[in-house]
Amino acid sequence: MRGATHAKWAALATAVALAATACGGGDDSGGGGADGIVSSSWGDPQNPLEPANTNEVQGGKVLSMIFRGLKQYDPKTGEAKDMLAEKIETTDSINFTITVKDGWTFSNGEKVTAKSFVDAWNYGADLKNNQKNAYFFGQIEGYDKVHPEKGEPSATSMSGLKVTGPQTFTVKLTQKFSTWPITLGYAAFSPLPQAFFDDRQAWLSKPIGNGPYTVDSYSKGSQMALKRWDAYPGADKAQNGGITLKVYTDNNTAYTDLTAGNLDLVDDVPASQLKNVEADLGDRYINVPAGIIQTLSFPFYDPAWNKPGQEKLRQGLSMAIDRDQITETIFQKTRTPAVDWTSPVLGEDGGFKDVCGDFCKYDAAEAKKLVAEGGGIPGGTMKISYNADTGSHKEWVDAVCNSINRSLGNNKACVGNPIGTFADFRNQVTQSKMDGPFRAGWQMDYPLIQNFLQPLYYTNASSNDGKYSDPQFDKLVNQANAEADTAKAIGLFQQAEEVLRDDMGAIPLWYQNGSAGYSERVTNVSLNPFSVPVYDQIKVN
Amino acid sequence: MGRYVIRRLLQMIPVFFGATLLIFLMVNVMGDPIAGLCGDRQCDPATAAQLEKEFGLDKPVWQQYLTYMGNVFTGDFGTAFNGQPVTELMASAFPVTIRLTIVAIFFEIVIGISLGVVTGLKRGRPVDTTVLLLTLVVLSVPTFVTGLLVQLLLGVKWGWIKPAVSPEATFSELIVPGLVLASVSLAYVTRLTRTSIAENKRADYVRTAVAKGLPRRRVISRHLLRNSLIPVVTFIGADVGALMGGAIVTERIFNIHGVGYQLYQGIVRQNTQTVVGFVTILVLVFLLANLLVDLLYAVLDPRIRYA
Numbered sequence: 001m002r003g004a005t006h007a008k009w010a011a012l013a014t015a016v017a018l019a020a021t022a023c024g025g026g027d028d029s030g031g032g033g034a035d036g037i038v039s040s041s042w043g044d045p046q047n048p049l050e051p052a053n054t055n056e057v058q059g060g061k062v063l064s065m066i067f068r069g070l071k072q073y074d075p076k077t078g079e080a081k082d083m084l085a086e087k088i089e090t091t092d093s094i095n096f097t098i099t100v101k102d103g104w105t106f107s108n109g110e111k112v113t114a115k116s117f118v119d120a121w122n123y124g125a126d127l128k129n130n131q132k133n134a135y136f137f138g139q140i141e142g143y144d145k146v147h148p149e150k151g152e153p154s155a156t157s158m159s160g161l162k163v164t165g166p167q168t169f170t171v172k173l174t175q176k177f178s179t180w181p182i183t184l185g186y187a188a189f190s191p192l193p194q195a196f197f198d199d200r201q202a203w204l205s206k207p208i209g210n211g212p213y214t215v216d217s218y219s220k221g222s223q224m225a226l227k228r229w230d231a232y233p234g235a236d237k238a239q240n241g242g243i244t245l246k247v248y249t250d251n252n253t254a255y256t257d258l259t260a261g262n263l264d265l266v267d268d269v270p271a272s273q274l275k276n277v278e279a280d281l282g283d284r285y286i287n288v289p290a291g292i293i294q295t296l297s298f299p300f301y302d303p304a305w306n307k308p309g310q311e312k313l314r315q316g317l318s319m320a321i322d323r324d325q326i327t328e329t330i331f332q333k334t335r336t337p338a339v340d341w342t343s344p345v346l347g348e349d350g351g352f353k354d355v356c357g358d359f360c361k362y363d364a365a366e367a368k369k370l371v372a373e374g375g376g377i378p379g380g381t382m383k384i385s386y387n388a389d390t391g392s393h394k395e396w397v398d399a400v401c402n403s404i405n406r407s408l409g410n411n412k413a414c415v416g417n418p419i420g421t422f423a424d425f426r427n428q429v430t431q432s433k434m435d436g437p438f439r440a441g442w443q444m445d446y447p448l449i450q451n452f453l454q455p456l457y458y459t460n461a462s463s464n465d466g467k468y469s470d471p472q473f474d475k476l477v478n479q480a481n482a483e484a485d486t487a488k489a490i491g492l493f494q495q496a497e498e499v500l501r502d503d504m505g506a507i508p509l510w511y512q513n514g515s516a517g518y519s520e521r522v523t524n525v526s527l528n529p530f531s532v533p534v535y536d537q538i539k540v541n
Numbered sequence: 542m543g544r545y546v547i548r549r550l551l552q553m554i555p556v557f558f559g560a561t562l563l564i565f566l567m568v569n570v571m572g573d574p575i576a577g578l579c580g581d582r583q584c585d586p587a588t589a590a591q592l593e594k595e596f597g598l599d600k601p602v603w604q605q606y607l608t609y610m611g612n613v614f615t616g617d618f619g620t621a622f623n624g625q626p627v628t629e630l631m632a633s634a635f636p637v638t639i640r641l642t643i644v645a646i647f648f649e650i651v652i653g654i655s656l657g658v659v660t661g662l663k664r665g666r667p668v669d670t671t672v673l674l675l676t677l678v679v680l681s682v683p684t685f686v687t688g689l690l691v692q693l694l695l696g697v698k699w700g701w702i703k704p705a706v707s708p709e710a711t712f713s714e715l716i717v718p719g720l721v722l723a724s725v726s727l728a729y730v731t732r733l734t735r736t737s738i739a740e741n742k743r744a745d746y747v748r749t750a751v752a753k754g755l756p757r758r759r760v761i762s763r764h765l766l767r768n769s770l771i772p773v774v775t776f777i778g779a780d781v782g783a784l785m786g787g788a789i790v791t792e793r794i795f796n797i798h799g800v801g802y803q804l805y806q807g808i809v810r811q812n813t814q815t816v817v818g819f820v821t822i823l824v825l826v827f828l829l830a831n832l833l834v835d836l837l838y839a840v841l842d843p844r845i846r847y848a
Contacts, residue, residue, distance in 0.1 A: 044623070045623060046578065046622060046623060046810060047578070047622065047623055047624070048623060048624035055579060055580055055582075056580055127587055127588065127591055128591075130592055130595065131588070132578065132579055132588060134587075134588055135585045147585075147587055147588075148587065149586060149587050204624065220623070220625055220629075220633075221625075221630070221633060221798060222633075222798050223708055247798070248705065248796050249792060249793045249796050249798065249802045249805075252794075253692075253704065253705050253793070253794060253795065253796045254705070256693070256696065256697060256704045256705070257704050257705045257796075259697055260697045260700065261700075262703055263705075389809060390809060420571060421571045421808075421809075421811055422809070422811075423571060423573060423574050423810075423811040424571050425577075426573075426576035426583075427573040427576040427577075429576075429583075430583050430584075440581065441581045442582075443581070455582070462582065462583055462585060463581075463582040463583050465583060
């Protein structure tokens, strides 16, 4: 009987809690159909929401909803299609004439003109505005005046940008870049309304764009409510009434909320739930490759790692890693073993090809042989550095090291080297302080093979953290950029990739997949190549 | 009494400066925060330099600390990396956490002390043994396990509550998270009260009170409980600060956008201004709570006097 009394107490306590909570909720979106509101998980954006200042995926989500640029990447194929661009013409791959379509406005009624673009780009490039994506404008003539490497800027606008008519402007680049128009779908190239320049603070608290959604309310750090913009002139009108982005303290909680039926969409299924996700969601779980690749970079600035003949060592190490096993057991198949240095989202036409070949296949005997031929691991032990605070890198680094140790038959060949915080890790990487391989991740800015190669492996390129350098590689990249024929350009980039393979400038590990789960309330959910949900296509039942 | 309060307030000054300086130094040795701002790619050097200048990170640490402290006294806690003033973050985070703390303390006092009194009076009886066992279970299970379990059962399986708290975080939504947050302290309060009551039950003044023929209720509430509460009040007082700062786990599980969440974000993004700002306030809360506890002693037991 005693047990019964306790159960009664517990029941009573929960009943009180329930009665009280019942009055709390009830703010959920009513109604379904075309006007239904979709609720989606969100993370707090790291930077103020400006097109040229947003370099992470959380802010990027919002920009993808409230902005449309000259080009738009197809959510399925990643192909860059004209959006606001009527036409982009060039004869020499240096001078471009851009015509902006007529009839587009911002959601506050302002017309989208050539000036909207030119002003926005000049703003984004200006050093004084601290925009983290400023380097996107680096190819435009006059960038070095508004964004000098040292000292104060001597101009506020780039000489390569000229407004030639209400809807036309010209761009002059500093060097040939035939595929440059394809980059224009990136959010940094979005147009900005005059309202932004008149009162930036007001704009930041409630951004105004020209996309299918408008910001209805934004309370920083907790949620943003976006409403469908009915006067949106584009073809990709929103199929739902709006999107409510809710900031979650932890993606596990978001997932729990989804399974409890309080949330419609989670676009980042936590690693700890991957085992249950099939059972919980069935076919409402999406797991598709995204434009993200993970590699191991080498410190080419360290003499111990930059000796002639060491390409065999690096190739051997690559063959010592059992990618299939690691992606299956540790990542539950949310990673795809890499076969080149780009990403499957580019497609065969875009330049994705098995360039790595046998060097990316696990072969312990061959690995051991190659490492020995390459002079062995410098110092006998190598450390793979990673940041231990986020992203659960420890598991896979340990697995990679185990795989290498097993292949080489040496328990001391490889150990993980955790670094406390991401900031400290990046600090050591950018200051070239690594004394062994380190993890590197690259998320594409635009679906272009150039974006996977040039920023990472071109001599002194912006994200060439390992300081890899090869004159042949640089030459091929330059040739590819100058080549007007896209197919030929891609062929040249693939040749450059072969140079990278023969040097093994970085070990490709795997492509990261985008993962998402959704509720029974919504249909037609998909992820684009950037692993961002295609919000405007979601339908509410 | 007045002199005692003044002395205690003066003692708080070095503790305050010491604690903030330590936090400042600790955040600063974690590496360059700007390097982490640009994600997996390198910040372009000119922009990085410009940002460092804006956040004052280009100056030596001691100078940053002095400037920071100078600003704090004018109510300026600096700007977080997302462009929001830290005071704005505080204004949104502290009310939520204070509500959560109030709920937790409420449970500690009501449930903890009642259970303590009951078990203390019936020492050795089955009720006592059961509660002791239960508190042992609560003490040995980590908060995150309790939290996730409660969330899974009440939120997902039975659908009695919402697993995630809304941004408004009203009192009613915070009942379950508050109970989870309070659970461990609650068990301590129960055990503390129980021991204290059991001990004082045999004290002379209780026997006298009973002998005088006072009603049992009055004996317990005025004589027994009042004297037994001193260690409990000490514990609860110190717990106020601990709950506010230590809510990180509970806040993460139940999606509460309070102090714990902001601190966690600040640390992960290495946002010096946010971390130091929040810790500064928490240090103050700790100090004031302790002062309050000491003053309460005199109220509970008039024999305790401060010269």
